[in-house]
Amino acid sequence: MTQTAMQAAPEATPRPNSDLRALYTQMRRVRTFEERVGELFVRGQSAGSMLHLSIGEESAAVGVCAAMREGDTFTTHHRGHGIFLARGADPNRMMAEIGGKETGYCHGKGGSMHIADMGLGHLGANAIVGGGIPAVVGAGIASKRAGKGDISVAFFGDGAMQQGILYESMNMAALWDLPVLFVCINNQYGMGTRIDQATKGHELHLRARAFGLRGETVDGLDVTEVRETAQDLVDAARTGQPGFLAVDCYRFFGHARMDKSPYRKEEEEALGRQKDPVLHARAALIGAGVTEDELDGVDNDIAREMDAAIDFAVASQEPQLASMFRDVYGPDEPEPEPVRTRIDRVLARE
Amino acid sequence: MVQMTYRDALRQALRDAMAEDDRVFVIGEEVGRYGGAYGVTKGLIEEFGSDRLMDTPISEAAIVGAAVGAAMAGLKPVAELMYVDFIGMTMDQLGNQAAKIRYMFGGQIGVPMVLRTQGGTGRSAGAQHSQSLEAYVLHTPGLRLAMPATVADAYHLLRGALRQPDPVVFIEHKALYTLKEEVDLSAPVPDWGKAAIRRKGDDLVIVTYSRQVHNALKAAEELAARGIEATVIDLRTLNPLDFDTIRAEVERVGRAMVVSEGVMTAGVAAELSARISEECFDFLHDPVVRVAGEDIPISVSVALEAASVPTTALVRETAERLVA
Known part of the structure; x- marks a missing residue:
């Protein structure tokens, strides 16, 4: 393949909304949303307990997404609420999906781990570690052909760094000069396994460089730094230079809602939670002259927005039972026959 | 007699096997320090150490592949796959390697490993964490398949699996871990198969x-109250399959239905139904009926999930109509 398809790409994306205030607002939205997801569970209104919160990791979602633009596509792992929100998701429809309701993004079929919206370029969250990574190679091929300069971004956790599919995907992206970015949100834990218990190779970006990608690691404490590093890689990806970004952060809470993380010490958690990108951005804003009152106002607006999302989810209906057979195949195809219908035919023979 | 849960029985089986034979070791994600995603291996790392409860990175293909190699090299690995839904990622190691090594290599060596995993619905875990994929395994010659329904079987079948000369896929049901029953672990061990x-x-x-045994027994009680008496056969292992027991009962009674949580088309129920129809044809008063999972993925919605697999009501109603 040649570079021709990519030549239509702009040299660099303009950087609107790059101000810290907008980034802070987005991060606060992610955090408050995640806190409300926790409440939805406590109130018995979530579909199951497989809810993976991204509290502590907000700068990765917000910093990278701020560098993306309309037309870009992405996939996420199972801890992807924040990424989708930062790409413009409607919190009401997200919360409804997490509650397994008809009004959710996937009509209650997907849930927290399988949320998606093609309109916003979300090619899907995934419950298989690494499962969503290779799709960005394919989306990258399509973008390259279309020649509009769109990129595709795979978001995943450090757990996926030990899955073979990542390396097959990075190799192809480099081999074919694809407009693709791989983003590892390194929250230090794959479920209960700390990263040093999973690998001896901690300079994750060097693995990408070995395949010919641009590779960087950034500290997730400062969202501005994440955004700037991401922007460089995103701009390069638009010209057909695929990249990899590891964002170092800390998973503040357990793996899923039921996990009280007995496998790590309280002192470690206390230390980890000091690395709080939301509070860090807030302190920086105050240092720059923004008042506490103004920021409280922002936070309160967000709290109301997310409370409304809970109300919307709780008030929404469960999907109709008949919808169970819809969307197994294309819209004009016959739906699978219910087991009851098949049983009826067997028993009607008599 | 002692009261224990399905989860405890599995742990006891691993503990006893490891104490008896130091070649036995467990390898998988979160099996050691965490104690297993469903708590089956909790505490074993304190008893046996991290050399025998090997926590792995999230690398399913290599977990199963490593178990294959360890078994060929004389150890007795128990690999754990956290969800049976992840079997796709291991299918080459399982289906092309573990299952075929004895045959391809002319019988020189077997792969005596156990792959413990769990499946089924019941936790709103969504399309990639709720499947019943036993048909994938049953469709692969060379793999044995055990699916315990009771607490005693959780113990005895796991011990039995570890005595097999060939790879055994051992599928637990996520909704059974808290099942509590009285068991006598010193009772005579049921024959494998x-x-x-x-x-x-x-x-x-x-x-x-598996779990549908409990649904069927509940349905059978309700049927008895209406004057219908059902035999309920718990297969315990699907490979080997004890078709002699099925045949004897079907020939005696003349009517059969098969209940499985896996999807209906080309599933375990399809195989059983075909075989009963073929081999017991002359004894059947009615066609064999399958009650199985719908031919759809599992939704996260509580209501849709529950309606995707056989319920006690569906088993009972179908039985009533069959007998009527």
Whole structure:
């Protein structure tokens, strides 16, 4: 393949909304949303307990997404609420999906781990570690052909760094000069396994460089730094230079809602939670002259927005039972026959 | 007699096997320090150390592949796959390697490993964490397949699996871990590969396994209250399959239904139904009926999930209509 398809790409994306205030607002939205997801569970209104919160990791979602633009596509792992929100998701429809309701993004079929919206370029969250990574190679091929300069971004956790599919995907992206970015949100834990218990190779970006990608690691404490590093890689990806970004952060809470993380010490958690990108951005804003009152106002607006999302989810209906057979195949195809219908035919023979 | 849960029985089986034979070791994600995603291996790392409860990175293909190699090299690995839904990522190691090594290499060596995993619905875990994929395994010659329904079987079948010369896929049901029953672990060990008749009746035979055994027994009680007596066969292992027990009961009673949580098309129920129809044809008063999972993925919605697999009501109603 040649570079021709990519030549239509702009040299660099303009950087609107790059101000810290907008980034802070987005991060606060992610955090408050995640806190409300926790409440939805406590109130018995979530579909199951497989809810993976991204509290502590907000700068990765917000910093990278701020560098993306309309037309870009992405996939996420199972801890992807924040990424989708930062790409413009409607919190009401997200919360409804997490509650397994008809009004959710996937009509209650997907849930927290399988949320998606093609309109916003979300090619899907995934419950298989690494499962969503290779799709960005394919989306990258399509973008390259279309020649509009769109990129595709795979978001995943450090757990996926030990899955073979990542390396097959990075190799192809480099081999074919694809407009693709791989983003590892390194929250230090794959479920209960700390990263040093999973690998001896901690300079994750060097693995990408070995395949010919641009590779960087950034500290997730400062969202501005994440955004700037991401922007460089995103701009390069638009010209057909695929990249990899590891964002170092800390998973503040357990793996899923039921996990009280007995496998790590309280002192470690206390230390980890000091690395709080939301509070860090807030302190920086105050240092720059923004008042506490103004920021409280922002936070309160967000709290109301997310409370409304809970109300919307709780008030929404469960999907109709008949919808169970819809969307197994294309819209004009016959739906699978219910087991009851098949049983009826067997028993009607008599 | 002692009261224990399905989860405890599995742990006890691993503990006893490891104490008896130092070649036995467990390898998988979160099996050591965490104690298993469903708590089956909790505490074993304190007893046996991290050399025998090997926590791995999230690398399913290599976990199963490493177990294959360890078994060929003389160890007795128990690999754990956290969800049976992840079997796709390991299918080459399982289906092309573990299952075929004895045959391809002319019988020189076997792969005596156990792959413990769990499946099924019941936790709103969504399309990639709720499947019943036993048909993938049953469709692969060379793999044995055990699916315990009771607490005693959780213990005995796991011990039995570890005595096999060939790879055994051992699928637990996520909704059974908290099942509590009285068990006598010193009772005679049931023969590996022998089905259990959990209830005997003269009107129809319900052939089933894993969690659906409990559904079938509940349905059978409700049927008895309406004057219908069902035999309930718990297959315990699907490979080997104890077709002799099925045949004897179906020939005696003359009516059969098969109940499985896996999807209906080309599933375990399809195989059982075909075989009963073919081999017991002259004894059947009615066609064999399958009650199985719908041919759809599992939704996260609580209501849709529950309606995707056989319910006690569906088993009971179908049985009533079959016998009527």
